[in-house]
Amino acid sequence: MGQVVVVTGASGGIGRATAVEFGRRGARVGMLARGEAGLSAAAREVERAGGTALPVEVDVADYEQVELAAKQVERELGPIDVWVNVAFSSVFAPFLEIAPEEFQRTTDVTYLGYVYGTRAALTRMKPRDQGTIVQVGSALAYRGIPLQSAYCGAKHAIQGFHDSLRCELMHDKSNVHVTMVQMPAVNTPQFSWVLSRLPKHPQPVPPIFQPEVAADAVVYAADHPRRREYWVGAPTAATIVANKFAAGLLDRYLARTGYKSQQADEPAEKAANLWDPADDDRDYGAHGAFDDRSTARSYQVWASRHRGLVTALATGAAAATVYLTRSHR
Numbered sequence: 517m518g519q520v521v522v523v524t525g526a527s528g529g530i531g532r533a534t535a536v537e538f539g540r541r542g543a544r545v546g547m548l549a550r551g552e553a554g555l556s557a558a559a560r561e562v563e564r565a566g567g568t569a570l571p572v573e574v575d576v577a578d579y580e581q582v583e584l585a586a587k588q589v590e591r592e593l594g595p596i597d598v599w600v601n602v603a604f605s606s607v608f609a610p611f612l613e614i615a616p617e618e619f620q621r622t623t624d625v626t627y628l629g630y631v632y633g634t635r636a637a638l639t640r641m642k643p644r645d646q647g648t649i650v651q652v653g654s655a656l657a658y659r660g661i662p663l664q665s666a667y668c669g670a671k672h673a674i675q676g677f678h679d680s681l682r683c684e685l686m687h688d689k690s691n692v693h694v695t696m697v698q699m700p701a702v703n704t705p706q707f708s709w710v711l712s713r714l715p716k717h718p719q720p721v722p723p724i725f726q727p728e729v730a731a732d733a734v735v736y737a738a739d740h741p742r743r744r745e746y747w748v749g750a751p752t753a754a755t756i757v758a759n760k761f762a763a764g765l766l767d768r769y770l771a772r773t774g775y776k777s778q779q780a781d782e783p784a785e786k787a788a789n790l791w792d793p794a795d796d797d798r799d800y801g802a803h804g805a806f807d808d809r810s811t812a813r814s815y816q817v818w819a820s821r822h823r824g825l826v827t828a829l830a831t832g833a834a835a836a837t838v839y840l841t842r843s844h845r
Contacts, residue, residue, distance in 0.1 A: 518542035518567065520593045521738075522586070524576050524633050525603030527554030527795050529704030530652060532561070532802040533731035534600055539567025541735075546589035546596070548574040548582070548633075549603065554795030558802075568593070576603045576629030577621070579636075586636040595644065598738045599637035601630040602652045605790050606667040606706065608778070609713035618711065619666045621790055626670035631677060634694070641692045648741040650734055651678050651696040655752040658698070659759040659766065661721070662774040663714065682744060693741035698756065700749035702730050703803055703810040709787040709794035716779040717805075724810040725749055727802045780806075 521538045525531030526547035532554075535545050539562035547562065547569055549555045559569035570592055572585045590596060604626040607614050614622075634649055641647030657675040660668035678696045685692055701720030704727055712718050725748070733748045747753045759766055787794040794800070803810075 517594070518544055519597040520544045520546070520589065520595060521598040521600065522546040522548065522589055522596055522633075522637070523600045523602060524548045524574075524629065525601075526571075527551045527558050527793075528800050529602075529706060529802060529804070530699065530702060530727050530730045530734070531600075531602035532558045533727035534602065534652075534734045535567075535569070536561050536565050536802070537728070537731040537735045538598075539563070539565035539569070542566055544568040544593040545570065546585070546593060547571045548576065548585050549793070549795075550575055551789075551793035551795030553797050553799045554793070557799040575625075576632060577624035579628075579632040582629075582632040582636050586640065590640065596637060596640055596647065598648045598650065599633060599641075600650045600652065600734060600738065601633045602734075603629050603633075604667070604670070604706075606664060606710045607712070607790065608663050608710060608718045610663060611665045613713050614666055618790060622666035623670050623673075626667060627673045627677075630674050634677075634681065638692065642690065645691045647692045648738050649692070649694040650738050650741070651694065652730075652734060653678075653696045653698045653745070655698055655700060655747075655755040657696075658756045659763075661770055661778075663778055678745075695737050695741040695743060696745040697730075697733050697737050698745060698747050698752050699730050699733075700725050700752045702727055703806045705795075705800035705802075705804050707804050707806075708785050708800065709789045711788040711790040712784050714779055714784060717782045717784045718778060719780040719806065720804075721774075721777045722809065723749075723751055724806050726807075726810045726812045728812060 521543045523531050523535045526535045527549035535547050538545050545562050545567050547559055555571045559571040562569035574581045574585045576582055605622055607618050637649050654671050656668045657671040682694050701724045703724050707718045737746050
């Protein structure tokens with residue numbers, strides 16, 4: 517029997533690609549999302565990939581719905597081995613153009629949705645002393661950018677929550693593990709369906725990666741959850757490191773470039789999933805509108821997984837350089 521995996525936000529984007537990737541391994545996948553059309557289509561993809569799909573319509577901002585979904589998954593599929601939190605919502609707008617209730621809704625879905633999912637998973641995994649929770653994060657958990665204050669704030673909150681929880685589990689010497697995967701810009705439908713007050717169509721800040729790159733990293737993290745976090749893509753690594761050492765410089769750079777780089781030269785779509793699912797009657801799929809500008813591979817991800825080999829090669833290259841330099845002299 518395959519693993520029992522729960523993925524929130526499974527009707528589109530990274531969540532959908534992740535559910536399908538687990539399906540390819542024969543997993544039994546509980547798929548939590550709101551949109552009926554998107555969720556049904558995603559479940560069919562998981563089944564075609566070789567997995568077992570259990571689609572459950574859930575608003576992750578409601579803890580009781582999340583808890584009931586967890587009960588249903590364990591009743592129909594078995595004990596949960598892996599729980600992946602992906603679901604989110606957002607608003608593209610300057611801070612003062614985001615209404616307080618919109619900011620709260622974004623926080624409820626994007627931050628508290630992770631908290632509620634983690635609680636539902638952990639209350640089941642902790643007594644069994646086994647299981648893995650994967651939090652899908654973002655480079656924006658470390659570095660806020662303009663026009664996404666609600667989303668960036670929620671991602672920062674998830675980072676702090678993750679750090680705290682991981683320390684508690686280590687203190688308890690628990691065999692339940694939690695890890696976080698920090699994502700780059702990904703070509704997902706979010707840019708077509710989040711609430712936007714921008715004059716043009718929102719877009720991820722290039723370079724852009726396909727959802728399958730993200731999904732592959734999530735599945736790998738679930739298999740290797742002892743590392744506290746994973747960085748996906750060179751832009752993520754560069755952003756996190758640069759913010760650590762030159763945050764003020766990044767402030768000025770993003771003030772100059774952050775508005776234009778997040779808007780494509782085309783009219784904005786009118787769909788908005790903040791309060792109601794945009795994919796209730798229409799399936800958007802896993803990919804967004806930027807296939808022609810997105811890459812399906814990341815050399816940084818490969819290097820991150822093979823750190824020992826990369827270190828050995830770098831050491832060998834350095835030693836060879838020293839030897840050749842001395843020989844030349």
